[in-house]
Amino acid sequence: MYGNLIGYQQHENKVIVQFEKSEAVIETITPAIIRFFVSVAGLDRKSKAIENLNCAPGSLTTHHADGVLTICTEKLVVTIKDEFYVTISDRAGHVLSEDYQGEGKPFIRKGSGEGLAIAAEEGHKLEAERNKLLFKIEKKLDQNTFFYGLGDKTGHLNKKGYHYKMWNTDNPSPHVESFDALYKSIPFLITLKEKQAFGYFLDNTFESIVDLGKENSDYYSFGAVGGDIDYYFIYGPSVKSVINRYTDLTGTTPLPQLWTLGYQQCRWSYTPENRLREIADNFRKKDIPCDALYLDIDYMDGYRVFTWDHKKFPDPKRTLELLKKQGFKVVTIIDPGVKKDKGYSVYDQGIANDYFATDKDLVPYVNKVWPGDALYPDFSNEKVRNWWAGNQKIMTDTGVAGIWNDMNEPASFNGPLPDDVLFNNDGVQADHREVHNVYGHYMSKATYEGIKQATGKRPFVITRACYAGTQKYATVWTGDNQSLWEHLRMSLPMLMNLGLSGIAFCGTDVGGFGFDCTAELLSRWVQVGAFTPLFRNHSSIYTRDQEPWAFDDQTEAINRKYIKLRYQLLPYLYDLLHDGESSGLPVIRPLFLHYQDDVRTYEINDEFLCGDSILVAPVVEQGARTRLVYLPEGNEWIDFWTKEVFAGGQYIVREAPLDLCPIYIKGGGIVPLYPVQNYVGEQEIKQLTLDVYLTESVKNGSYIHYQDDGESFNYQNGGYNLYELSIIYNDPSDDLTLSIKMKHNGYRKAYESFKIILNHTIASEVILDGEKIPYEVNGESTYLSVDHLGTISIKL
Ligand code: GLC
DSSP, X not given: OOOOEEEEEEETTEEEEEESSOEEEEEEEETTEEEEEEOSSSOOOOOSSOSSOOOOOOOOEEEEETTEEEEEOSSEEEEEEGGGEEEEEETTSOEEEEBOOSOOOOOOOOOOHHHHHHHHHTTOOOOOOOOOOSEEEEEEOOTXXXXXXXXXXXXXSOOTTOEEEESOOOOOSOOOTTOOOOSEEOOEEEEEETTEEEEEEEOXXXXXXXXXXXXXXXXXXXXXXXXXXXXXXXXXXSHHHHHHHHHHHXXXXXXXXXXXXXXXXXXXXXXXXXXHHHHHHHHHHTTOOOOEEEEOGGGSBTTBTTOOOTTTOSSXXXXXXXXXXXXXXXXXXXXXXXXXXXXXXXXXXXXXTTOBOBOTTSOBOEEEEXXXXXXXXXXXXXXXXXXXXXXXXXXXXXXXOEEEEOSTTTOOSSSOOOTTOEEOTTTSOEEHHHHGGGHHHHHHHHHHHHHHHHHSBOOOEEESOEETTGGGTOEEEOOSOBSOHHHHHHXXXXXXXXXXXXXXXXXXXXTOSBSOOOHHHHHHHHHHHTTSSSEEEOOOTTSOOOSTTSSOHHHHHHHHHHHHHHHHTHHHHHXXXXXXXXXXOOSEEOGGGTOTTOGGGTTOOSOEEETTTEEEXXXXXXXXXXXXXXXXXXXXXXXXXXXXXXXXXXXXXXXXXXXXXXXXXXXXXXXXXXXXXSSTTSSOOOEEEEEEEOOSSOOOEEEEEEEOOSSBSGGGGTOOEEEEEEEEEETTTTEEEEEEEEEEEOOSOOOSEEEEEEETOOOSEEEETTEEOOOEEETTEEEEEXXXXXXXXXXX
16 A cells, blocks of 8 residues: 655654655654554545644654664654554663554354355344445554553443444444444544553544454454544553543543532433422432432423423423522533424524535435434534524523533434535535534534533533543533443443543433333442442433432432432542543543552453542442452552451452442542532532541551632632642651641632541540640541641641
8 A cells, every 4th residue: 555665754743754655644743642644535634633732742853774764752763664564662662562564364254155144034133244444554462452442332341352333323222242333432542561551543533443353363453434544642651641641632521510510310201390390309308419400302392402392391491590599400401403394493594504414415404303304403514513502592591501412423213314414514525424423522512612602601511422522522421321230330341431531521321211220220320320420310201210219218218328428529529520621530440540550450340440549349230249349459448438448459358238339448548528418509618528548557648629619710710729638647756747738729718627537547636736626536537627727736
């Protein structure tokens, strides 16, 4: 395809390499991020994922000798040979990634033609043949390689041995390991080999594939059916750095409003108004905190987006005001499909302004979704995005607090959209093959910008479909799961891989969307939900009721217990999202993110870290009342419930009765806590609790806590407080110095006091500002409160 390497030119950070038959561009974005580009389709599109590329290539050298072109950055050495054969090494000469030079050798699928026909008659399907790829990049695969990322793919945490497709897909059958695609396309892969990590990001919106040694165990590959070769090598060597660098390219999740971290209740059928209000009243009556209620498609007038069914909601604004008084925010669904209906203003405006995608003859394209015949707004056109953004005000003026974008793969009931449906693509016409995977991305962007303009607050948008970079605009949920134990289990690797793919704010439908939930399944699912950033219980119309009280007293009590725990943990989760806005790190993390040297963590599917201090080992098996827990090496771990201390690097067996989710806090970890509230903002939080997990051997710890108004963008102009907490053990004097300092003071409602819980610490005297202050010892813990910042000395 390329032929021999015949020369090159360097223009600043770009090296253009000439081969006999083609040329390639190698661009150093930073010393650790290299872009590879070949104009195979001649499109040379502006990236949809990367909006503000920060190029800081550092110093770069090139050298061409003996047919080998060498490009050195401060961190990497890239060598290029004939046929565009690429090798990437670190500066110490350790090869990280190498193109595969051998023959492509697909796995053999033995069987005779006759057998196939018989099998097909019984309904067995052979896996669909691969679509013809325009290009495929093959990299050598070493056996000790682990793969992660790729968004919301089904299956396990490590993706090695599997083949996936990037084509946003709404498949209502129960999601299983054999699905190669779901709603989201994030062609970003993290590779972990010999404790070293790097990533590949294929920035191509066409249907693409990632094969991780399924086709052949000698190589892994990625390719696409159209578009150009445009991919990035992203160096680590820590997984954290890979994510950090990937989100430098594609953006991080912006800090959300605090209430969006509260508990959210959804169901397809919270209409009419009385039903919605009954749900709201029940939460308050039953003393179960809740911040958000959702309205699904049945609140609309005939499924016309941006309308209300006034028979069900005679005065939606008043209804939402009443709910607001009880502390509830209402989130409404808005799908892309606009009902074909003359006289309906959204349709009329769309037609009048050519805002809809068209067929190849430029006639607005019609398919079917909930409202029947419907048209697809062309979100790839900035004008349409602005129009759609403006429409958000219709909802926010009624008091709607967030928008739920669904069906934006885009889904269609009358067969898939044909390839030749046309889109404006910001003035460079493109067809459905190119726009499909970014349709939901652009819809989320329009929704985000519209809510921001209309309210001035941090927008809450939740989307089902997305592309790389959608994290800048929306939180995601994993679509239509079912009330199956298998789906509870699978949600953990799915959420961990979404997090590794830049999506810090994500969740699954707690309890499961389709099928009927059971009391036990909901009890275990809420224990996971309490630690996932988006904590939303959702179920389908006609399935068994699934609210926290829908089963029995025990299930209700378990829901209450974990939802209340979630409200205590709000400042911790908010800190994680605040950190994530700069680091790109997710809330839900696989253990290896913090324990990369401990290879036993590489394939743990059923445990996760919530931030760096909390390890959650939920029970995901029906009937199980004990479970094996792996505690990673390098820290001690304290059982959250019993305060028992365990050494890391071991498997333990934990009793886990139905109301107990095994939770462990890292030795030295500090967890900030709020009092339980019915909803965010019910109380002004004047006292912050600091739950400090010391042990016999770990008596030092530190933590940075962030505080702001929880809703506005003032924090971007300094309107926040940062508290720095540290605990230091002084050996000769056998005392602890605990200091609470204000590192940044820009938000006027600073805490008035701090309550400190020192686990595994028995104080004999506590001194603040030279004076003894009261404290309490209970069991092995010391409790004290201070009413100002400062340094506290604790004699042991
Ligand atoms: C889709 C969504 C689901 C929603 C339903 C009705 O199936 O994934 O969450 O409830 O549509 O709008």
